[in-house]
Amino acid sequence: MSTKDYLEKDYYAVLGVPKTATADEIKKAYRKLARQYHPDANPGSSKASESTAKFKEVSEAYDILSDTKRRKEYDEARTLFGSGLGGYAGGAGAPRSGGFPFDLGDLFGGTGQQQSGTGERIGDIFGGLFNRGGTSRPGGTATRARRGQDIESEVSLSFSEAVEGTTVSLRLTSSSACTGCGGTGAKAGTTPRVCPTCEGTGAASRNLGNFAFSEPCRDCKGRGLLVDDPCPVCDGSGRGKSTRTIQARIPAGVGDNQRIKLKAKGAPGENGGPAGDLYVQIHVKPHAVFGRTGENLTVTVPVTFTEAALGAEIKVPILKGLPVTLRIPEGTPNGRTFRVRGRGVARKDGTKGDLLATIEVLVPQQLEDKARGALEEFRDATSGGDPRADLIEQARSE
Known part of the structure; x- marks a missing residue:
């Protein structure tokens, strides 16, 4: 299949599904058409070739869309290319007036830096479609390298650890080489044979002038071996399941x-491919004393009435280490917050947020009799006005 055919074929139309179709809808449509056009369901010389061609077209569409x-x-x-290739009539170096308004050689393996709307090099898109790349073998062929699977896990941390x-x-539990066959897929005592279609590369190559495209071999499913x-x-x-224990650094x-x-800490790749x-x-457990607001830690510090009224030096706890001394001025109201710099959460640049201490x-x-008497004397000495007078007046004026 040429690149031109690949881009001009509407695989959604082949399966009879919209572009927004879900994976289940695509599978359902494929199964229906596969049963309809399977060569075994259409015997007879007059229909066999037509059904076989249609069956291959349906399978080809499903391979891509699934x-x-x-x-x-x-x-x-x-x-990127619209609904087709338009007037394209050649490969790299074809006259620009008769096809694409740019040199295709720049897109596929050339030096040009044309980019798609996502910022990816256009050649990279087609590299993924046709499986370009891999580990080189003698003779210019390539073994298909597969990236390992991504793995998800979860962990509970104390407030201090976070x-x-x-x-x-x-x-972690992930996919790895089967312990029964060592990853070959063959029964013990037997060995797989090299796929004659792709000669063990796992890819079927398509050469178009200056272009070289490849896709996974359909006979061996990209493995390069037949079992x-x-x-x-x-x-x-x-492939099988393996369990391993790793040490992971939580920042x-x-x-x-x-x-x-955590990059490259997932499942190992195949054929030299990178790990997932x-x-x-x-999950962070709450702390009995401290809270958190972004990069700052928070703490509520109790003080006596006389400390707030007269001012005082008080001890304030920090998350790690000895308490720090905080000076509160006289007349400090309830709920006032003071900032202790550099005692908060670590930032990416190595600095730390602050500790916010609320009074x-x-x-x-x-109250004992002596304390009650002292407060009564304080009340009499400060009974010059009603602290709620302005509040009541404002409420009446609205």
Whole structure:
């Protein structure tokens, strides 16, 4: 299949589904058409060739649209070039007046830097569609490298661990080489054979002048090997489940329900492909004393009435280390907040937020006679006016 055919074919129309179709709708449409056009369901020389061609076309469409990544790239490619190739009549170096208004050689492996709307190099889009790249083999062929799966996990941290950062042990389950066959997919005592279609590369190449495209081999599904006697453990897939424990560093300053990405900590790749990523959902346990607002820690500090009225030096706790001394001036009202700089949450640049200390004036619940008498004397000495007079007056004037 040429690049021109690839872009001009409307796989959605082939399956009879809209572009917005879900994966289930695409599968349902494919199964219906596959049963209808399968060669076994259409015997006879007059219909066999037509049904076979239609069956291959339906299968081809399903191969693309059932794969989330390939479907996305297919949609991007068709959006990029419109509904077809128009008057294209050649490869790289074809006259620009008779086809594309640019040199296709720049897009596919050339030096040009044309980009798609997403900022990706256009050649990268087609590289994904036709599986360009891989580990080189003698003779110019390539082994298809596969990226490992991404893994999700979650961890519960104490308040202090989230603020300061910590290292945790995570037990992960992911896909890996089958222990029964060592990843070959073949039953013990047997070996897989090299796929004769792709000669073990896992890719079927298409050469168009200056262009070289490839797609996963349909006979071996991109593995490069065929298994005649499959392993009973993995049913011939060569993959199984493995459990491992890793040490993961959680950076300082993570918040509750935050999802962090640990690059290359996921499942290992195949055929030299990179490992997947690990995504960790963070759960932070509340603290008995401290709270958090962004990069700042918060704490409520109780003071006596006389400390608030006369002023005082008080001790304020911090998350790690000895308390700090805070000077509150006389006449400090209830609820006033003071800032202790550099005692908060670590930032990415290495600095820290602040500690916000809010004053809470304590009112005694019981008074001894001496204390009561002293307060009564204070009341008499400060009974010059009603503190609510202005409030009441404003309420009446509205």
